[in-house]
Amino acid sequence: MATLFGEMMGRILLDLSDEVVRRLDDLKQSRNLPRAELLREAVDEYLERHTQVAVIEAFGLWSEHDVDGVEYERTLREEW
Template structure:
């Protein structure tokens, strides 16, 4: 899918320099950058989710029994 993105001249020049050095297209560099960003963002969400219980020192068995007693 094509999309239109405004990128500053200095950034375009740097992308072109990197593309020439790595012998790839500018579009390929941008696609890889977006893919990397999305991957890191997804991992960050996982880290945050796994840390939800970090601050509360709750015994897992006690918590389970408490919740089940509410049934």
Template sequence: MRTLIDITERQVQALEDIAKAEKLSRAAVIRAAIDDYVLRHRRAEGDNAFGLWGEHAVDGLEYQEKVRSEW
């Protein structure tokens, strides 16, 4: 998909510098930057929970003691 955006000359130059250093096209650098942004944003959304623990109603210590008592 193509899209049209407005960016500053400073941003264009920074993209050109990165593209030249990485031997990529400017479009590839922009796609990589968008991928990175989306990944960081999605990761931040998931910070409200720790692993799969949200399914458990008991607190962590209670669960730990219950599991260890089964050994």
């Protein structure tokens, strides 16, 4: 494992199409960054976006229920 800024880093072998590699190389040239850094940024953004989607999708899970949340909690606690 390698380290970057004191963080342990794992390696992943990734197969990409020639077209994606070409586009990545174009971006590498324009941003003056190594491919690996561009891919780390892309993965970080992807994971952040999907984490936000999961949180957003969790809101309103009980919206179709006609049960008051506080009343439901009291009912559950009475079972203890």
